[in-house]
Amino acid sequence: MNRAFHIGGLVWFAAVLAAGTFGWDPLICAGIGAAVFAALLLKGRLPLWTYSAAAAFCACMLSLAVYHALAVEPAARWEGTRRVRAVVTDRADYGSYARLSLTADREGMPAGLSGARIQVSAPAALAVAPGDVVEWELKLEVPEAERERLWADGFRFRGTVSGAPAVVGERPGGLRVALAEYRAGIRQNILHELPNEYGELLAALVTGRTEGLSPELRYDYSRAGISHLLAVSGLHLSVFVALIDALLAACFLSRRQRGIAEIAAVLFLMGLTGFSHSVVRAGVMLIVCRAALLCGRDSDTLNSLGFAVVLMLLCNPYAAFSTGLQLSYLATMGIAAASGPMAGWFSKRLCGVGGFTLEETRPKAYALLSMLSATLCAQLFTAPVLCWRFGQISLVSPLVNLIVAPAVPFALAGGLLCGFAGFLPVLAVPARFFGLVGGVSVRAITETAQWWSRFRFAALPLRSDWLVLWMGACLLGGAVLAALRVKPAVRRQAAALSALALTAGAFSQSLAWGNTMEIALPENGSAVAVAYHGQGALIGVPDSLYEARNLRAFFRDHGVERIDLLAARREADLRSNPALLLLGEVPADAAFGLDGTYGFSAELFGCAGLAAEGRDAETLRLEAGNLRIVKEFTQSPQEADLLVNAKNELVAAPGVAVKTNDRYFGSVVVTLRIP
Template identity: 30%
Template sequence: MKRPLALVGFTYLLTQAVSVFLGGTAGFLLGAACLLLGLLLLLPRCSAAGKSRVLAAAAFTAAAACLLGGLARLPLTQAAQQNVGKTVTLTGVVTEEPDFSTGKAQYTLRVETCGGKTDSTLCGKKIRFTAGEDFSAEQFDRVTGTVRLFAPTAAGFFSKKNRLLAEGVVLEGYLYDFRPFTAEAAQPSLWQEVPYRIRQSLLEQFSLHLPSPEDSLVSGVLVGERQAIPDAVNQAFRSAGISHLLSVSGLHMATVAQMLLLLLALLPLPRRVRHLLACGGVLLFMGITCFVPSVLRSGIMYLVLLCGNCFYRKADGLNLLGLSMLLLCLANPYAAADLSLQLSFAATLGLLLCTGPLERWFRQRVGVRGVRRRLLHLLFGTAATSLSATLFTLPVSLLVFDELSLVSPLANLLVLTPSGWMIYAGFGAAFTGPFPVLHNVSTLLWQVTAALARWLIDSAAWCASLPFASVPTGYRFVQLWLACTLLLLGVGCLLCRRHRRLPLRLTAALSAVLFLLNLLVYETGANALKITVAASGEGVSAVVSYAGRGVVIGFGADSWQTERILRRCGVAKLDTAVVLSLSNRECQQAAAVLTDWHADHVILPGGTVLDGALEQALSHVGSCTVAGTQAQVSLWQRSVLLTFANGAAHLQAEGLSVLFCGEDADLADAPAGLLNAQVLVCGDLPKREEMLQTALTVLCRYPNSLKSYAESRRGLPSVLGGGQDLVLQPQSGAVRIRRND
C-alpha cells in the first residue's frame, strides 16, 4: 500500500458523502455491510493477499465513515427535529460577521440558553437567523431575542440543509424585532481577539489607501471580506470562471506560506524553527480570515506539509490530500456535503494527477531554448493548472451550477500570476505602513497593489464580455449525459485492468456522441412557449420564453436567478419586463436585470416613488409604462396577452391562464379575466384571494407563505424554494408541469 493516507482519506470522504445522501438508517446499514465485507476480505489466504488487505482497509474505512459519522450526526438531527417550528427566546454569541449577500442581514448564533435553560438540545449548536433594520450586531456580540425556527430546504444532496449542516448550522430562523431583544458586546478570548483586531486593521488600511472597487477586491482576496465586492465584479469573475480567486482557499494559503518562508529565510534561524514559525503564521492567517471552511481545508493541508518538512519528511501530495480530507471529515460529520470542499478536493486532485504529465508532455515537444522556453513553460504551466482543475471539478459544477465558463483557461492565464503578486504587495504595504522609515516603500507597494487589482478586474470583465464566455448547463439532459459519461469511464477503467491501457479516445468519442444526441432531442422543443417560475424562496419571478424572445414578470428572486433562467431558455431579446411591486428588494433586483438585458418595454405599478437604482436602470430600456389601474400588452403575434392591474399580472397563452401576484396585489377591483385564472403564482396569498378559484397555487415565498395558506379551501400548493424552478408549458389546451428543463 504505497499511499495509505490517500486511500483512507479518499474512501472516508466518498463514503461520508454517500452516507449523508442515504440518511440515518440506510447509512448505518451501509456501514454494517462494509464492516462485514472487510472481515470477509481478511479471511482468504491466497497470492492476492496484498490486494485483499488494501480492499479490506478501504472497507473498514467506509464502515467507520458510516458508523462514526452517523453517531456524530444524531445530536444535530435531534436538535433540529425537537426545535423546528418553535418560537423560542435564545441567548447566544454571534460567531461570524453578518452576511448581507441576500439583501437581508443574516447572523450565525451559537446558542448558550434556549428558553432560559442551558440543558436544551439546541444549546451549543448554531442557528442562522435573519433580522430587520432595527436589529444590529457584530461578531462576538451576545444576543438575546425571540426567534421563530424553521428547517432549511432539504431537496437533493446539494441542498441548503446539508450546506448549512456542513457549516455546523442546524436550523434557520427569523428574529421577532417587535419583541424585546438585546445585543451586547462580549469579550472574546485572546486567540479570537488578536486575529480579529489585525483583520479590522487590514480592512481599514485597504479602504484608506486603495480606490474603489480595488479596495473591496483586495479585501476579499487577502482576508476573505467579500461583502463589499460590487455585484458587477462578482458577476464578471463568475462568468470568467475565476470566482475562486474571491474566496480565500488553497491558492492564497500557498502564497502566504511561501511568503512567510521567504521572509523567515532572511533570518539566521534553524530550519525547524523557521517551519514552526511558518506554522504559527499560517494559523494567524486562518484566524484573520475567520476560520472559514475553505481556509480550514487549505490551512490544515499546509500545516501538515510544514510539520513534515520540519521533521525532514518529504510529503506525498496524494497522502497529504488524503490526510487533510480525513481530519476534516472526522471533525465534521457533514463535511462531505460541503460544496466548496468537494470542489477544492476535485481541483487539488486534478492538479496532482494531471499537471505533472501535461508539463512533461510539453517539455518533450517544445524545442526552443533560453528565455522563450521559460516563458512558454510558464504560460503552458498556468494553462495546464487551469485545465486540470476544470476537468476534475466539471462533474460537480455541472450538477450544481447552471452555467459553464468557456474562457476559464484564458482568464486564469491572465490573472493567476498577477493575483499572487497582488497578495505579496498588499500584505507588504499593510505591514510596512506603520514604520515611518519605510513610508516610500509602503507607498510604492500600495500603488502596485492598486494596479494589479485593476488588472484583475479589467481582465475578468474583458473575458466575461467575449462571445460565448459562458454557456447555460442547467438542463436535465446534461445530468443524464454526465451519468452516462461516468459510466463509460468506469467501464473503461475495468477494461484497463485487462488491456493495461485506458481507452480515453474511445470514451471521449462516445461521450461526444451522447451529448449531441441529447442536445438534438432537447432542441426539438426548445422554441416552444413555456413559463419558468424561479425557485427563489423570496418572491415571484417568472420568465415567459418563446423562440429566443422573453418576458420577465416580477423580480422577487435574486437577479442572478432570473438571468440564469433567461440564459437557460435561450432568450436573446427581452421584450417586456413587469415590476409587480416597488419594494426595496424587487426594485434592486429589477435594476440589476434591466441594466444587463435592456428590455424594450417596462411596466411599473403606479402611486409610489421609484427607487433610485431602478430609476437609473430605466435609462437602459426602450420605453416605460406606469400602470395606474390597468395596462395590456400583446406579444408575439397576439399568441400571448399580458394584462397588469393592481400589482398583479395576468398571462393568457395557448389556452392557459396564469395570475402572478406581487407583494401589494389587491384583487378587490380586479377585472373579471384576472379572477378566472387557472394557476395562481404568488409569494404570499394576495388580498381578497377568496375571490379566486384557481386549480393550482404556486407559493414562491418559503416558508412564511404557508402560515396563511388553507389547504382545505385551496388544495395542496406547489412550494418553491428548493433549488428547482417550476416550468409550465401549454400544450393544446392542456399544460405540462415539470421541474427545470
C-alpha cells in the same frame, strides 16, 4: 493505487455524499462495510487500496451515525418558535438584508440548543454587530432542500426573524468574535487605501468575504474561469507562507524555526478567513508537508490530501456537501494526479521530447506547459461541480489563467501586507504602497476577465442535471481507465459509448421538455423575472442594487437585451436606484405602475398572458404552460397553481409539481414546459 489515505479519503468523501443524497441508514451501512472488511482480511493478499477503501467506508458510516446521535438529533426537537439567547459571531451585508451567524448561549439554554449555531437573515438596518449578546424570538427550522448545505457550514438551524432582538450584553472576547473583528479590520484597512471597487475586490481576495462584490463582477470572473481566486485556498496560503518565510529568513532564523512559525501562521490565516472548508483543506495539507520536512520525511501530495479530507469529515461529515471543499478537493486531486503526465504529453507532442528532457533543456517552456496542464487538469476535474453549482463552464479559462498568473501573487501579497500594515500607524506609507501594488494587480486581473468574458464563446452554459451526471460519469470512467492502463481499443470503445449516451440523453431531454420558459424569483426580493427565447418580462422592480444585478445577470444569460413589459407596483418604483440600474442595462419597451392603471391584460411572447384587475391592484396573474401563476405584493391568500407571495417565496398548490433550481442568480428559477 496503494496510497492508503488518498483512497480512503476518496471513498469517505463519496460515501458521505451518497448517504446524504439517498438517505442511507449509517448503522446498516457501517455493518455492511465491517462485513466486507472482514471478508477482505480473511481472503488476504489483496492490494492495500482494497483494505483502505473498505475501512474508510465503515469508519465513515460510524462517524456519520455518531454525528447524528450527538449533534443532529438533540437539536431536531427544538425546531419551531423559540426565545433564544445568543452571541452574534459574524455578519455579512447583502444590500437590503444582512446574514447573521449566532451561537446560542451555553448557559440557560436547553441541551439541544446550547452552543448551536444559527443562521439568520435580517434587515440590513438592524443595529447588531459581532460580539453583541442578543435575546431574540426566532422560528428555528431546517429546510429539507437546504439541510445538507446548512449543516455543511456548521449551522444547526436557520432562523426566521420574529421582531427585533434585544441587545442584553457586552461584547465577549470569544475566538470567533475576535477573528471576525480582526477580519473586518483588515478589510477596512484595504478600503481606506483603495476606496473603490478594486479595494472591495482586493479585500475579498484576502479575507474570502465576497458579499460586497457585484453579481456582474462574479459573472465576469466565472465566464473567464478565474472565480477560484475569490475563494481563499491553497494559492492564498502559499503566498502568505512565502511572505512569512521571507520575513523570517531576513531575521536569520533556522529552517526548523521558520517551519514552526509557518505552521502557526497557517493556523492564524485559517481562523482569519472563518475556517472555510477550502482553506482548512489547504491548511491541513500544508501543515502535514511542513511537519514532514521538520521530521526529515518526504510527503505525498495525494496522501496528504486524503488525510486532510478524512480529518475534516471526522469533525463534520456534512462538510462534503460544501461547494468550496468539493472544488478545492477535486482541483487539488486533478493537479496532483494528472498535471505531470499531461505536461509530459504536451512536451512530446509540441516539442518532440519527453517532459524530463524538456525541463532540463528548456525550463521556461516546461514551466509554461506545466502551468497550462495544471489549469486544464483543475478545470477538467471540477467541471461537473462547476456546471452543477454555477451553470456554465469557461472555455477560455486555461488562456486567461496563464495571462493573469503573473499578477495574482502581487495582488495577494499587496493585499495581505496592506491589510496587516494598516493596524500600525507608523506603517501608513508602506500600507499605502502595498495597497497600490495590490490595486494595480487586481485592476489588471479584472480588466482581463471583463475583456474575455464579453465573447459569446467565453463560456458554455450547462445546467441540465442529466448532462452534469454524464460529465461526472465520463470523468470517473476516464480516471478508472487511466489508472488501469487499458489498451487504446478499450478507450475508443468507452469514448463511443459516452458519445452514444450523450446523444440519447439530448434526444430524451428534447422529447421530455421541448419548449421551456424560465421564471426567476430573487431571494429576499420582490420582483419576478420571466425569460423566453431571448424575450423578457418583469413583474415588480428590484428592492436593492444586489437584486437588480442578479436580475440583470439572469436576463443577460438568457439573451434578453430588452424587456418587453415591466409592470411595477407603483409608478414611483420605476425611478428607484435599483430599477434605474437594471433598466440602464436592459431597457423596457413598456413600463408602468399598477397605481396608474385600472387593470390591464397583455399577451407575452405569443404563448402567455399577464393581467391585473382593478385600480391599485396588488396581484398579477401570469398564465403560462397550462398553469396560473400569481404574484402577490401583500400577504393575502390567492387561488393559484403557483403563488409567489410578498416575500418572493414560491408556494405550489397540492398536486402541482414544477422543476425548480436555486443554484443560480441568487434566485429560485422555475422551469415551465410550454406546449
